[in-house]
Amino acid sequence: MxxxxxxxxxxxxxxxxxxxxxxxxxxIGGTLSFEVPIRLASTTTMNECxxxxxxxxxxxxxxxxxxxxxxxxxxxxxxxxxxxHPHDWLSIHPFQYDGVxxxxxYEEWSIAQGLRYRGNSATTVVGNDVWIGDxxxxxxxxxxxxxxxxxxxxxxxxxxxxxxxxxxxPARFIKNRFPDEIARRLCKLRWWNKxxxxxxxxxxxxxxxxxxxxxxRFSEFEDLCPTQLRLAIDGSRYSLSKREVVSVDGA
Ligand SMILES: CC(C)(COP(=O)(O)OP(=O)(O)OC[C@H]1O[C@@H](n2cnc3c(N)ncnc32)[C@H](O)[C@@H]1OP(=O)(O)O)[C@@H](O)C(=O)NCCC(=O)NCCS
Numbered sequence: 001m002x003x004x005x006x007x008x009x010x011x012x013x014x015x016x017x018x019x020x021x022x023x024x025x026x027x028i029g030g031t032l033s034f035e036v037p038i039r040l041a042s043t044t045t046m047n048e049c050x051x052x053x054x055x056x057x058x059x060x061x062x063x064x065x066x067x068x069x070x071x072x073x074x075x076x077x078x079x080x081x082x083x084x085h086p087h088d089w090l091s092i093h094p095f096q097y098d099g100v101x102x103x104x105x106y107e108e109w110s111i112a113q114g115l116r117y118r119g120n121s122a123t124t125v126v127g128n129d130v131w132i133g134d135x136x137x138x139x140x141x142x143x144x145x146x147x148x149x150x151x152x153x154x155x156x157x158x159x160x161x162x163x164x165x166x167x168x169x170p171a172r173f174i175k176n177r178f179p180d181e182i183a184r185r186l187c188k189l190r191w192w193n194k195x196x197x198x199x200x201x202x203x204x205x206x207x208x209x210x211x212x213x214x215x216x217r218f219s220e221f222e223d224l225c226p227t228q229l230r231l232a233i234d235g236s237r238y239s240l241s242k243r244e245v246v247s248v249d250g251a
């Protein structure tokens with residue numbers, strides 16, 4: 001285990017050498033498991049989160065209790081796993097169940113009577129190769145399929161199927177990235193589990209016409225086995241340790 005800087009401002013310089021690139025002040029609450037490398041730009045992560053190989057998250061993005069796959073491009077000011085308040089209780093306010101940490105030092109409000117609100121325990125799963133535009137909100141507990149695209153400004157209230165492009169408020173189907181047969185073959189191929197160099201000669205930009213060639217060449221590539229790390233905060237002390245398997249297994 002490696003003990004990192006306890007100061008948020010210098011956390012970025014101490015994680016960079018370990019494959020966690022932070023371009024801005026990040027707030028990591030709970031634990032963050034990741035595959036090396038990933039990039040976070042002034043991002044907040046809360047509770048248990050995991051992020052797969054080569055994924056990057058834009059400025060002001062907040063993820064809570066979420067699993068994010070490999071090769072995802074996540075825009076700015078995105079909220080994934082947005083928490084709920086109870087709307088069928090006397091009040092929507094957390095004073096009923098959390099006590100209130102928000103209004104310290106008003107200690108009398110921090111005494112809860114033992115009620116638990118269980119509406120915030122679901123994990124949100126974002127598959128592999130998912131593009132999420134700026135200003136998107138994804139409700140907690142949803143499953144965003146591999147290869148999906150979420151248009152800028154969307155509010156996502158339902159699961160998204162693989163390779164669908166959705167958008168709007170609430171988000172609706174816009175179109176498919178590929179014809180059904182191609183999407184089905186890509187889902188089966190699970191290319192993100194292979195180590196594909198950018199100069200591999202794979203026709204990245206001609207998937208529909210050359211799908212047979214792409215599929216045929218995949219057995220040439222090694223399985224991708226990136227280093228898996230876990231960043232945790234305990235009190236004011238950050239630590240980094242090796243961990244097992246982060247990858248998101250299909251949606
Ligand atoms: C979703 C997106 C990829 C679609 O791009 P495109 O393939 O060029 O699609 P088009 O512009 O032809 O639009 C197709 C349809 O989707 C609609 N649409 C496009 N963007 C939309 C959005 N953000 N919200 C709702 N509908 C949208 C269009 O109005 C059009 O509808 P129509 O068929 O009824 O006319 C793009 O609009 C988008 O949102 N990109 C994200 C940009 C961003 O946030 N980048 C940050 C960097 S990560």
